[in-house]
Amino acid sequence: MKNHSLIAGIPNLLLLALLSTLAYPLSTSGQGTAFTYQGRLNVSGQPANGLYDLRFRLATDAVGSNYVATTLLLNNQGITNGLFTAALDFGAGTFTGTNLWLQVDVRTNGGGGYTALNPLQPLTPAPYAMMAANATLAISALTAGTASSIFASNIVGLVSLTQLPGSVLTNNESNPVSLNSSLVLPAPATVYSGAALLLRSDPANRNFFAGGAGNLTLSGIFNTADGYSSMKNMTTGSSNTASGSYTLFQNTAGSNNTAGGSYALFFQHERRRQHSQRLLCDGL
Secondary structure (H helix, E strand, C coil): CCCCCCCCCCCEEECCCCCCCCCCCCCCCCCCCEEEEEEEEHHHHECCCCCEEEEEECCCCCCCCCCCCCCEEEEEEEEECHHHHHHEEECCCCCCCCCCCCEEEECCCCCCCCCEEEEEECCCCCCHHHHHHHCCCCCHHHHHCCCCCHHHHHCCCCCCCCHHHCCCCCCCCCCCCCCCCCCCCCCEEEECCCCCCCEECCCCCEEECCCCCCCCCCCCCCCCEEECCCCCCEEEEEEEECCCCCCCCCCCHHHCCEEEECCCCCCCCHHHHHCCCCECCCCC
């Protein structure tokens, strides 16, 4: 065991290495920022007894060229048979994952200057566990239920339906869905029933299709249709209105047409563009 020759009134003073302990909270209200330091102090080769003043500082390197956080002073620290325990609290935001060393200085109770004890003690990972209390992003969680919140991008694998709140709407719904307010969709919006096109709304071009009408490649404007395959092949036509299955089915570029009833104006083509007409029939 190597003794340190000191010049500040405590000859041959030696502090043994930090005995790593887990950081326990000092209150039951939640995780604190304090951790436990256990040390052993020898004077002239013998275990120290009595009262001593201890000073603790945190350095960013092993030689103490730069100190961070607050300086802790523990006066009248009782030491028995060379052993002592101290609760150190450098405050929140100190342990952020960087390497830190603990500098310990000592003097007799109420004595003169402090004597620095070397070497500085590298902090073990135990105090760094306190960083979790301030972490903004959980690295991992055993289950989604153990985390108060987690970003969707950090979820790997499957989340069971039982882990989702009841207000979440999924594609596994077996009962009708009731809405108590407005349903806001992006624009343009497309709603499917299975593989079938149910609704298509394109506010920018003033096109609206329902019941399987229209298509997703239409570039015309001011078109409205409802009924299965109504305006199915429309491309550049504009200002058309169709109601009923297969109405204006073959119309690709015609405009200003109005048709009602199944198969109405089924073969309407571009040559009839500019002719506004309405035809009601049950089918051809």
